[in-house]
């Protein structure tokens with residue numbers, strides 16, 4: 001299962017963000033807006049400008065332990 005499939009599947013199964021429980025768990029929310037994962041996001045991704053860094057993106061996602 002690749003990252004995008006995970007994102008899509010997670011949204012279908014649990015639309016509410018698991019980190020903050022305050023918004024729908026869309027990729028945009030988690031990657032750019034969610035306050036609860038801001039620390040991990042900054043550590044792995046730096047600024048939003050580096051979102052093209054797939055390795056960083058996957059590391060960030062793994063850190064959240066939302067992947068199998």
Ligand SMILES: [Zn+2]
Nearest residue numbers: 017019020034
């Ligand atoms: Zn959130």
